[in-house]
Amino acid sequence: MTTSSETQELVVVSGASTGMGAATARELARRGFHVLAGVRRDSDGMSLRTEGIEPVILDITDPDHVAALTARVDQDLRPLRALVNNAGIPGAGPVEVTPLSEWRRIFEVNLFGHVAVTQALLPALLRGKGRVVNITSLNGRISMAGYGPYAASKFAMEAVSDALRNELAPHGVQVVVVEPGGVKTEMSRVGLAALSRLDDGMTPEQNARYGTLMQAIPSHVAAFTKAGVTSEVAAKRIAKAVTDGRPRTRYTIGATAAFLILASRILPDRVLDRMTTSDLRRHYPAKARGRTTAAPASRR
Template identity: 85%
Template sequence: MTGASAGIGAATARELARRGFHVLAGVRRDSDRTPLQARDIEPVILDITDAGHVAALAARVERDPRPLRALVNNAGVPGAGPVEVMPLSEWRRIFEVNLFGHVAVTQALLPALLRGNGRVVNISSLNGKISMAGYGPYAASKFAMEATSDALRNELAPHGVQVVVVEPGGVQTEMSRAGLAALTRLGDGMAPEQHARYGALMRAIPAHVAAFTKAGVTADVAARRIAKAVTDRRPRTRYTIGATAAFLIRASRILPDRMLDRMTTSDLRRHYPTDDRGRTTPRVPIRGA
């Protein structure tokens, strides 16, 4: 599996090992190996955007006489900020990790998965179905992962390889905090007119992320859900993690876009800075459907 250094990835590696799998756990640094060292967990250095690392992983799998039962594509990076403000270089970096790196790993391991009638489990997000102000870059990469998974599922179904998507909502990990320093730098670089448009939004995003994360499930709960996606004999095409993700994804299928906009904007507005009268600044209009 990719992205096993910490959080959901590390918890999933341990859960799968507990269930009897030998887990090749992709980590970014040597220092990440030690916390994962355990029976049936083999940490491997893996940057999914590095072609050499991906080739080395494929070679390691080819040397193993055991069949490859599953590939869990979990690696990811956060990326918050207004569409207008986010530099194209950052858009490309986010997509390199959250989409193209996973495509590269999947392509490299497909021969082994086909031989073993294995399974691809792609970790998407609630934001793979719903986006909102300030979350466009990350959500776009996850929407793309959802579309890629749909195509891959149909392409591989006749050949015995199942493709499953897991859509977490809030999960209590450090990933959400990892993007806050980048968000601060992004805000510091905004032009005055951009500050006027997005300054309050930029201050709201960290509080919104913190509240969403605090209300989420633990990494161990998420890991058990991902392990279910790996091991179910007849898996669903999609699994959600957490009540919020389940509710909002279902709502997105039936609500008009404008109504969904009102729901997400109202939730975000609660975290906008307020003036001395307790009013949000700026006062963001919420238009009807």
């Protein structure tokens, strides 16, 4: 591993407190980078700090935090090799019953916060001919019943990535998207707590429409997460997106993501709807699995 401050390059990783972000920070440090690892609390930074990893307090929705990160990068003589936009929050629930305040909260982190950090660090990335690596999701390519808020924010991040890739290509900055499927992290647990609060606020009419779907989502998320890859496996894929000499525009993480994203490109929408609805229905309460109206298929 390269340890000389004269030869190391900088990499910024947001959302590095735990899980995939923390594993990515460690993997990049092992590969010789000096990682500025964005964490929310000092305690997270203490557990992460090691050779090659410098924790920085970073809430990507806080302009003061973003400004402090930018100042830290600008004062360093080493080039900024990459910005890994990894921070994110989950968000499940039917479109009808998810409050607008929750939509805005999800987009504030999963989209606007990343745009803010990218805008702030682009001068350094342009100077160093660096790279933007945006962590989106399988749900940035495929949406389904009950996952609209989260999927919408990830679809939006995919669109921003496409625009940014074309805008920056003439100036030597590459933009890469990484699309994870299931990854064994704590993110799903946090999302299910919010889902429970949403369930409590539904009207009787909404409960009649979406009650079985709401019961299915926790089981579906748990099964998807259990079948996923470890954070360490995901981190190696993200590090590849950072270091490949001629990177692809998109990398997937996990066989499920690769299969479903390919299926979304070749299957008609109605067929894909039936596929995703059938997968969800396996997690319905037993008495509801035979019904056809409990969870309407998604419309793309």
